[in-house]
Amino acid sequence: MIPLMRIVLLLLFGITAFAQPRPLIGLGGIVHETNTFNPKKTTLADFATGIGGADGILRGKDVIELSTKANNTTAGFIYGAAKYGLDLYPTIIAGPQTMGTVLDSAFETLSAELIDRLRQAPKLDGILLFLHGAMVTESHPHADAEVVRRVRKAFGDTIPIVVVHDFHANISEEIVKLTTVLLTYKECPHLDARDAGVHAARIMADIVSGKVKPVQALVKPPMLLNILYHNTYAPPLLPITSESKRLEKNPNILAASVAGGYQYADVPAMGPSVVVVTDNDPALARREAERLGEMLWGMRSQMLLKAPAPAEAVRLAMTNGEWPVALMDAGDNIGGGSAGDSTFILTELLKQKASGWVVTISDPAAVQAALRAGVGGTFDMPVGGKTDNLHGDSVRIKGRVKGIHDGRFVEPAVRHGGGRYWDMGVSAVIEVEGSTPDMPNLLLLTPKRIIPFSLHQLISVGIYPERMKILVAKGTIAPRAAYEPVAAKIIEVDSGGVTGVNPARFDYKHIRPNLFGIK
Structure with missing residues (x-):
């Protein structure tokens, strides 16, 4: 017979009142892609601004409340935990724009807070971490591994630690040894950021239930996989991406990841990687990792540098015959750590008298000049080329202020990285001298560097991309998800x-010797 008190509890609270407690999983992340060739160091204040200008550092319950509606990795952790019966203990998610080397002081502050918050939890059964995989600090060339090392030291060798990396991770043997499971996004543009989080949560649930015992193997082909070829939705990478997905249909293979690497981090681990995770079958993990690595190596001759310079690119766009043509300003790839104020393509558009173009430039001083002039007022001042001497000279722009906007926009669809809420800061649209009513030349001036992952960056300020002839996006592959339609x-x-695509222009000092594709 069921005791009377238990019957009362069942009636009051349902049968879940006597269910086994759900596993408690710590959740956190320090997410930075570090361009070591960018002279501007990344500070703690930079982390606070966030990737979209609106996120900042999320702490505690805000990690859950402000991520649930996004399409990013954290949202995937949250959804996956609910789906697979895990309770989450959120700590901190910190991720700024890609910039230069992270100051040690910022890294020490954030990593200490992550571990302190994890320690405040009741007994944890596992830890889910979102770490980009290409973070470099003043003292740690593979700072992601250092984060895991510190977490491992704090919580011991037996607690499961499952890490999700970005596709552009530079993966070292050290982090593979420190983690229970390491997996990456499979896609670039990163439309599967949320899926990767769900995948990690599913594996964590299987680990803590005793269903699986992961082992993993790392293979690193001795090559540079140039960012020009990081589009996983087209050859040459598409067959490898498809094969990694096919492998995961094998119940003994828990994850099969192919990371493209991040060529703007001058570190020993720079370059592509393959990580295969199996259920207690190290031979299978090694065999399949080596096979995927051989596939990558076999495609190396298809991945040599082929891209026009700005003058030729503008000429090709002007004469294409079908528009709009999107020019990816790879050397000023904001998502890769550039200034956002390069003028090389803008200079050619003006020089070749192109029409119907739109260029976005991050220039706080120019924005202030536009605000002083007001809508309809005259604009006349040098624009761009102010951050450093690497991205062209300032260009004198004459025109009128067409509009002033608050700079906030929302991306409702799944785009690169899964961000939804964006804030450029108060921004201005300049109609450049020489425009015609049916074919304007437009300059969007923003005070913040905002990665061009959403067409709503333009639409929100009254620019309709389909009506233009030439769209300039400061990125390489990532903006494709927004611009291809x-x-x-x-x-x-x-x-x-x-963030130039020609590696011969970069003075590498710490990468592995004789990598194919560097020269």
């Missing part, structure tokens, strides 16, 4: 800057 053609441009 409207662009008749996309051209990656070999423009100068700290």
Whole structure:
């Protein structure tokens, strides 16, 4: 017979009152892609601004409340935990724009807070971490591994630690040894950021239930996988991406990841990686990792540098015959750590008298000048090329202030990285001298560097991309998810800057010797 008190509890609270407690999983992340060629160091204040200008550092319950509606990795952790019966203990998620080397002081502050918050939890059964995989600090060339090392030291060798990396991770043997499971996004543009979080939560549930015992193997082909070829939705990478997904249909293979690497971090681990995780079958993990690595190596001759310089790219766009044409300003790839104020393509558009173009430039001083002039007022001042001497000279722009906007916009669809809420800061649209009513030349001036992952960046300020002839996006592959639906053609441009696609322009000192594709 069921005791009377238990019957009362069942009636009051349902049968879950006597269910086994759900596993408690710590959740956190320090997410930074570090461009070591960018001279501007990344500070703690930079982390606080967030990637979209609106996120900042999320702590405690805000990690859950402000991430649930997003399409990013944290949202995937949250959904996956609910789906697979895990309770989450959120700590901190910190992720700024890609910039230069992270100051040790910022890293020490954030990593200490992460561990302190994890320690405040009741007994944890596991830890889910979102770490980009290409973070570099003044003292740690593979800072992601250092984060895991510190977490491991604090919580011991037996607690499961499952890490999700970005596709652009530079993966070392050290972090593979420190983690229970390491997996990455499979896609670039990163439309599967949320899926990766769900995948990690599912594996964690299987680990803590005793269903699986993960082992993993790392293979690193001795090559540079140039960012020009990081589009996983087209050859040459598409077959490898498809094969990694096919492998995961094998119940003994828990995860199969192919990371493209991040060529703007001058560190020993720079370059592509393959990580295969199996259920207690190290031979299978090694065999399949080596096979995927051989597939990558076999495609190396298809991944050599092929991209026009700005002058040729503008000429091609003007004569294409179908528009709009999207020019990817690879040398000023904001998502890769550039200034956001390069003028190389803008200079060519003016020089070649192109029409119907739109360029976005991050220039706080120019924004202030536009605000002083007001809507309809005259604009006349140098624009861009102010952050450093690597992204072109300032260009004198004459025109009128067409509009002033608050700079906030929302991306409702799944785009690169899964961000939804964005804030450029108060921004101005300049109609450049020489425009015509049916074919304007437009300059969007923003005070913040905002990665061009959403067409709503333009639409929100009254610019309709499908009506333009030439769209300039400061990125390489990532903006494709937003721009492909409207662009008749996309051209990656070999423009100068700290994210240029030609590795011969970079003075590498710490990468592995004799990597294919560097020279």
